[in-house]
Structure formats: structure tokens, C-alpha cells
Amino acid sequence: MKTFITEDFLLYNDTAKELYHNTAKDLPIFDYHNHLNQKEILEDKKYKNLFEIWLAGDHYKWRAMRANGIEEEYITGEKSDYEKFLAWSKTVPMTIGNPLYHWTHLELLRYFNIDTLLDEKSAPAIWEEANEKLEGLSARTLLEKQKVEFVGTTDDPTDDLSSHIKIKEEGYKITVSPSFRPDKGLNIEKEEFPSWVEKLKEATDISIEDYDDFLEAFANRVDFFDEHGCRSSDHGIDTMFYEEGTKEEVASIFLKRINGENLSKKEVDQFKTFTLLRLGELYAEKGWIMQLHIGALRNNNTRMFKQLGPDTGFDSIGDLPVANKVSNFLDALEINDKLPRTVLYSLNSNDNHILASMAGNYQSSEIPGKVQFGTAWWFNDTIDGMEEQMKTLANIGLISNFIGMLTDSRSFLSFSRHEYFRRVLCNIFGTWVEEGKAPKDMKLLGEYITNICYKNTKRYFA
Numbered sequence: 466m467k468t469f470i471t472e473d474f475l476l477y478n479d480t481a482k483e484l485y486h487n488t489a490k491d492l493p494i495f496d497y498h499n500h501l502n503q504k505e506i507l508e509d510k511k512y513k514n515l516f517e518i519w520l521a522g523d524h525y526k527w528r529a530m531r532a533n534g535i536e537e538e539y540i541t542g543e544k545s546d547y548e549k550f551l552a553w554s555k556t557v558p559m560t561i562g563n564p565l566y567h568w569t570h571l572e573l574l575r576y577f578n579i580d581t582l583l584d585e586k587s588a589p590a591i592w593e594e595a596n597e598k599l600e601g602l603s604a605r606t607l608l609e610k611q612k613v614e615f616v617g618t619t620d621d622p623t624d625d626l627s628s629h630i631k632i633k634e635e636g637y638k639i640t641v642s643p644s645f646r647p648d649k650g651l652n653i654e655k656e657e658f659p660s661w662v663e664k665l666k667e668a669t670d671i672s673i674e675d676y677d678d679f680l681e682a683f684a685n686r687v688d689f690f691d692e693h694g695c696r697s698s699d700h701g702i703d704t705m706f707y708e709e710g711t712k713e714e715v716a717s718i719f720l721k722r723i724n725g726e727n728l729s730k731k732e733v734d735q736f737k738t739f740t741l742l743r744l745g746e747l748y749a750e751k752g753w754i755m756q757l758h759i760g761a762l763r764n765n766n767t768r769m770f771k772q773l774g775p776d777t778g779f780d781s782i783g784d785l786p787v788a789n790k791v792s793n794f795l796d797a798l799e800i801n802d803k804l805p806r807t808v809l810y811s812l813n814s815n816d817n818h819i820l821a822s823m824a825g826n827y828q829s830s831e832i833p834g835k836v837q838f839g840t841a842w843w844f845n846d847t848i849d850g851m852e853e854q855m856k857t858l859a860n861i862g863l864i865s866n867f868i869g870m871l872t873d874s875r876s877f878l879s880f881s882r883h884e885y886f887r888r889v890l891c892n893i894f895g896t897w898v899e900e901g902k903a904p905k906d907m908k909l910l911g912e913y914i915t916n917i918c919y920k921n922t923k924r925y926f927a
Contacts, residue, residue: 481895482911516546554588611880676716697754709792710735749805760812810839834866
């Protein structure tokens with residue numbers, strides 16, 4: 466049976482169709498935040514089968530399979546790749562209403578030209594056809610097939626960036642840029658913090674004896690990343706923090722932790738606040754973007770965390786207050802004119818109006834939309850979630866300066882999500898026109914769509 470993915474998928478009026486087909490459809494992709502493996506781009510990796518490129522490491526699909534009663538051995542266990550694919554094909558028909566149903570069929574259609582609904586009956590033929598076509602595809606051809614122009618990966622400060630360096634030296638036509646993700650250096654309360662500091666020592670050749678050395682080592686890595694094309698940082702801030710403390714207090718906290726002493730919550734927050742403020746100043750000096758992903762509640766299932774580790778599908782949405790702490794943090798940088806371009810994301814859609822209005826407090830003539838209310842993220846990366854985020858931004862700020870979509874994905878097949886976003890975006894504008902809320906000025910509307918899908922992001926990331 467053919468899929469429902471027609472040329473006018475998600476486009477419900479003539480204006481939306483015109484905006485998508487004449488403007489959005491063929492724009493290049495500037496994917497400024499993802500978790501792709503840059504080594505696979507360097508090596509132009511070929512994938513042995515559909516499971517490896519499509520299901521391995523995809524905790525979105527894993528969660529759906531668990532919700533469908535699939536045994537773990539068919540998800541992350543020892544079953545064969547084909548058996549795991551069959552388990553996914555059994556789950557797909559159950560996902561109507563979840564974006565996975567749309568993404569699955571978009572990816573089959575756009576990358577393999579397979580226009581068939583995936584289920585247990587069609588699975589064997591789809592497996593054979595996709596694997597046959599996969600032989601002619603690779604990491605780079607997949608990027609090029611979707612007109613990707615920029616890839617912003619996510620990298621620990623201790624990474625040597627060797628793959629990035631080699632890709633750049635080669636002169637590859639797609640820009641593959643590292644992003645600075647220092648979470649392990651901020652999470653002083655975590656068990657692995659002391660061992661991470663040891664890795665930082667090795668990466669910098671700085672003997673980290675005290676907090677001043679620690680800050681020097683961080684600055685060293687910021688310089689290194691900047692030399693090799695970094696344009697942004699990214700921070701996973703599960704619970705937003707802001708606790709003032711002097712440098713002397715934070716230095717004492719650092720030494721306590723290195724010496725194995727326990728820290729209070731106040732001390733943890735003082736360390737994180739002071740350290741991230743210092744990093745923010747460094748980002749501003751480099752002209753980087755600071756991305757703050759706020760509000761995940763991670764590793765909820767202790768038994769499965771011990772069995773499988775993090776990022777395996779046991780995270781959900783947190784619900785702690787963010788307004789005052791985000792305001793205090795941004796203001797502490799702004800008061801000294803050290804606030805970098807910043808993107809605010811929340812996993813909890815209850816925070817949408819808070820962050821959209823917060824962004825408006827810290828704009829400047831430096832660049833339109835200096836502080837951004839970021840795109841719908843993770844559990845909100847749905848039709849309803851994207852519409853709500855964009856409508857909130859339009860109501861409170863200027864959607865005209867929005868920097869649009871990102872994949873936040875580990876999969877080279879995920880770039881069709883940009884198409885998904887663009888269709889939703891065009892339908893919003895088309896609906897506003899049809900309802901008399903916006904003029905049918907196709908030149909003006911075309912500029913909006915072009916800017917949100919591509920030009921704003923390219924300008925923002927310089």
C-alpha cells in the first residue's frame with residue numbers, strides 16, 4: 466500500500482502549497498545542532514544494512530518499541546539486525562499520531578524512494594530494497610542528497626577534533642563544525658567529574674591543581690575549538706541554576722570535590738553558575754553562540770540505566786521553575802556587556818511563553834534576534850509542538866528573525882525533519898493568510914520563509 470506522503474503533505478491551503486513548493490522546498494539545510502559522528506563523515510562511511518543506519522542508537526524508536534511491548538533483546542539486545550528491524554516494523558503501524566510514523570515514511574521515501582507503508586507484511590521486501598539501494602549511499606552522499614550546507618556536531622572539550630581538522634584540510638564542500646559541549650566540566654556533583662578533570666589535564670598539558678588552573682584549561686580548549694571552526698557551544702542544563710558566589714568560594718568548592726568531599730546543593734550551583742558565566746564571557750569574546758537546552762529529567766529508570774547507560778530512552782520532561790534563574794544568569798552577563806548570542810530551549814512547553822518573553826529582554830543592534838527562543842525540541846518536535854513554539858514566538862517576539870530548525874539527531878537519515886518543519890511552517894503562514902490574519906503578499910511571505918529556513922541561521926552563525 467502506498468504511503469500518505471503526497472506532494473502536498475501537511476499543506477492544507479493554496480498559499481501554504483505555493484510557499485512550500487516555490488520557496489522552502491529546495492533551500493539548503495543549515496543544521497547547526499546535531500549529534501552526528503564526524504568520523505563517519507571523514508571516512509565517508511558506508512552502512513551495512515538498514516538497521517545500522519536507521520535503528521542503531523535511535524532512542525526515539527526504542528521508546529516506541531518498548532511502549533509496544535517489544536522485548537529488550539529486540540531493541541538493544543543480542544538479536545540480529547534483521548530481527549530488530551522486524552520488531553520495529555511491527556511497531557510502526559502502532560505509531561499513528563506520533564511523529565515517528567511520519568518520519569519513518571518520509572525517510573524511506575526521500576532516501577530510498579520507497580513509497581510503501583512499513584508493517585510486518587511489507588518489511589521483508591523493504592529490507593531487501595533499502596539494503597540494495599544503501600550500497601550506493603554513504604555518509605557524505607546522504608548529506609549531499611538533502612542539500613546540507615552546514616553540520617554542527619556536539620563535542621566534548623577534551624576531544625582532539627582530529628576528524629574535523631582532516632575534513633577541513635581536505636576542503637570538503639560541506640562545513641562540518643564542532644560545537645563545544647562542556648557539561649562534564651560543569652557537573653561537579655557527578656561521579657565522573659574528577660576523571661574528566663584528568664582528561665582535561667591530558668588535553669591541555671596544564672597541571673590542574675586549583676580552580677584557576679581549571680579555568681585556564683577551559684580557556685585553552687575554547688581557543689583550540691575556535692581555531693578549528695567552532696561557532697557555538699551547547700549546554701544540557703537539566704535543572705536551571707543560579708547561585709551567586711565569590712571566586713574564592715568557588716575555588717574552595719572545586720578543591721573540596723577534587724579531594725573527595727561531599728558538596729551541598731548550594732555549593733554545586735555556585736560552582737556551575739560561576740563557571741558557566743566565565744565560559745559565557747569567553748564565548749562572547751569569540752563571537753560564538755551559546756545554546757542552553759533546559760529541562761530534561763534524565764535516567765529515570767535506575768535499573769535500565771545500570772544495564773544500558775545514558776541516552777538509551779529513559780529520559781522525560783522536567784518541571785522545575787526557570788524564569789528567575791534564566792533571567793539572573795543572562796543579566797549577569799549582560800550587565801558587563803558580555804552576553805553572547807544565545808539560544809534558549811526548554812523541554813517543557815509550559816516554559817514557552819517564559820523563554821519567548823525572556824529573549825526579548827536581551828536584544829541588541831548587534832544582530833536581529835540576538836537572543837533566540839529556540840525551536841521545539843525532543844518531545845516537542847511534533848506538529849503540535851512546532852506550531853505552538855512558532856506561534857508563541859510570533860505572538861511575543863518576531864518570528865521573522867527566527868533561526869529555525871535543527872535535527873538534534875545521531876542519524877544521517879534525519880535531515881528529512883527539515884522538510885517536515887518547512888511544511889509545518891508554510892502551513893502556518895498559509896493559514897494566517899487564508900484566515901485574513903496576514904496579507905497575501907507572496908514576495909514578503911517568501912522572504913519570511915527563506916529567512917527562517919536558511920538565511921537567518923546562516924547570518925546568525927556568521
